[in-house]
Amino acid sequence: MGDARRMFDEMPERDTVSWNTMIGSYARAGEISAAVEMFGAMMCCGVDVSATAVVALAACGWQGESVHGFSVKTGFCKDVKVAAAMEGMYFRKGEIGCAKKVFEEATRRDLVLYNCMVDSCAKARRIEEAMGLVDRMRQEGLKPNTGTLVGVLSACGASGAIVPGRRIHELALEIGLELDTALGTSLVDMYFKCGYPKEAIAVFYAMRDRDVMAWTAMIMGLGVNGQSDAAISLFHSMQQDGVTPNEVTFLAVLNACSHGGLVFEGKKHLESMVRKYGMSPHTEHYGCIIDLLGKAGRLDEAYELIRSLSSHGDAMGWRTLLAACRVQGNVELGRTVQARLDAMGNYHPSDTILLSNAYALGDRWDEIAQARDSQGQKMVMDRKEAGCSAIEVSSSDI
Template sequence: MTSASATDLSLAMQTNSTRRWPALLSRLLRSSRLQPPQLRQAHALAIKVGLDLLPFPVGKLIAAAAAVADAPYARSIFDRVPAPCLFHYTALLRSLSLARTPAVADAFSVFSSLRSSSGVALDQFAFVPTLKVCARGLALRAGQQLHCLVLKLGFQLYVNVRNTLIHLYCRCGRADDDGRRMFDEMPQENDAVSWSALMSGYLQISEPQKVVELFCEMRARFSQINAAVMVITLSASVDLSHHGSEALHCYCIKSGYYSDLNVATAVAAMYAKTKCMDSAAMVFDATKGKDLVLYNCMVDGYVKSGAIKEAFALLARMKDEGVKPNSATFVGLLSACASSGAVVVGRHIQEHIKEEGLELDAVLGTALVDMYSKSGCLDEAIKVFDGMIDRDVQAWTAMITGLGVHGRAEAALRLFHRMEDEGTRPNEVTFLSVLSACSHGGLVAAAKECFERMVSRYGLSPKMEHYGCLIDIFGRAGILEEAHELIRSMPFEGDAVAWRALLAACRVHGNVELGEVAQRTLVSLGDEHPSDVILLSSTYAAADRWADIEQLGSVGADNAMEKKEAGRSLIEMDVPDLLPTTIMGD
């Protein structure tokens, strides 16, 4: 039986004895082409012939549900088992560890049920998936509780348990203390997975030098280094100041890792991130069996290096070679269009997205909303937003930002409340966008309510940018004393931007005394700027205090005029000669 179908399984059962049925079911469930519909068909056939009453086939069904990342279906099978055994529990825990959303509480519930089951003893295979759920959910406290149980029962002797604990601590940002301590407890027992887990943890906390040091130490201890370690080391080398990229590239070729597609992609990404696109192109051209990840890496590298024409040419090559793009392929291109205002090019990209039949997911939809908003096409941004099949916090924030920038403050506020009503939790950037919209629209009361809601309802700590927006709103509205009090109450050291915003507001509203306080504070902060003198001089002029203007002198104003840069703008006249005809179509 070579095809993963319930029909083939049924036919095979007809020509084999009943004793072979569990093995036939197991072979079907192990198929690499197994999908949720085929799993359900196999389950239905197992129920029909009575295999659902046997522990081994039921365990295989749960394990198959885990393999296709269908945790709810795995749980539904498990709940119908009258007396689950250890295999059933571990299969269910594995399905939870592979679920799209880590459910720490569910995993702990199953693990606790396993511990309390009479006649079922724990083993290392129960700890590993439960710890993985904690790692994915960044549940450090829960993971530490499991670690205590591991030590109590002696399971730290198993290398797979120790490796998962190292992975847990590294995922939670504790590579340099708990992760390293776990690694050093039994150094002679560490395998390649132990090393790669710790190196990945150091990479996550931006310690590339320690990654390279571990790589050198690993080379001295082991004759062979796996591809995963090479990928991590290549990623770390980008952030180091010394030039070791070429040496690592040579090592990959000499050691035979260059034939591994993941390593080749990491080498290309290393060159692309350092804007050495000629070297990246050489790696790309020499790689056989190019996949979508490698293509996306090159497209992103060309975009960030400013080589937009080459990026579009590579997109056309993907089409010629039958490589179907995904949302990540177009995000960098749309970002480049947003930065340059190339809305015509952006529209052609959107047409190409439609031709490829890609769904407007959160990532792609957000990039399009951002591009159209920054290019002044707000109606098109709204149309894209309304057509998105899934909206995350970034998508809502991008649309709120677009409305605010275009002066539609009340619409931005309504969208923010709609976001809350639909169950999406705003983050710090969302609140900054709402406050900025209130600033553009002069909505003082709404801004104060939003600032208070950020702290009281969501428990977020306002940053300097949030205070700056609120100060700017108070300044524009002429509530200068309240703005002054807000600056003094900030939980930060004196910020020149906030005081300068207050000084500018004093000029607009003619508050000389507070303007002098702001200017003196800027001097005491050591952040003087010629524009400060101009602002205070204008404030004096509005109050007819010409003697004070003479006392200030004109030196600062002259310097300010010399330092002021000329404004510039960019408009798109026509479709640039960037798009290959295969992308532009007719």
């Protein structure tokens, strides 16, 4: 931003475009005060303020009421892009009533404005309101597009709301929307998350074009719904179709292996990710393998894997291993893992519960009491550290 600002300051003449560019750049960079300062300077210089500048300020959430009032006063509120930016700003701030007011007061409500409102309602999990807006836009002669529906489908999947999800699917068929990758993938994801794998599979195979996101959604959905072998088979089909997997695809594959207990397949695909595709696995990928090995009772192998990582594993990985120690009743390794978590400063009361359950499997009841006493001491120490304070007293005060 420093170089851009110097170039701007050195310009002999600055038009509306150059001012808008700087304000937008500051807003996108999160430098709110600089964007506001530039906006004020633009007005002081007598340059005509454009809707673009107002949109930029609304996007960064600066003094919502002030921006809104300014847009009303100058007439920019009639600009659909400004109104959409205002809606988004109010929704991000949780002021849904204000967002609705902007929408209702708009002199013209086009597809862009409706899509913004529908998407905002969907993200707020206000699914019925979003559906009502879709019905309303049709009554006003507007045809929903893919952008209108994907946000609602995402909310339906996250909430397990199959009824409105199916209504969206029926609407897409009724108005003749093409089952493109965005809409198709959203439907696949929604059906899987709502527990309807047959419908998800039918949508997937009805899609004309399938990109890596569509394949990944299918692999993830099959794995989570207990069809690990089918997920791995689909991954092979994806490669045969010439679609290159990405890191999220491999996460879906490894997750499927973990759900199905496919140790050989999991290790093979992790190796393929590195050697064949040149990708660097993240903690989430290793976490799937640690979980897989733990469920298979191969705790020592999981322990050596997490120790071999350059970061020596994160708290989530170690805690996954601790949970496996509980299931397998491996107290000794469980103690080692808990000590590692303590050393990382990531103690959590659930760690003691997991270890206590491992003790219980081995009928080691005395050690359960010791573990709980130790937990109580740690919690007391944490409370003391959180509330400590110091007061300096000079000799003259004594």
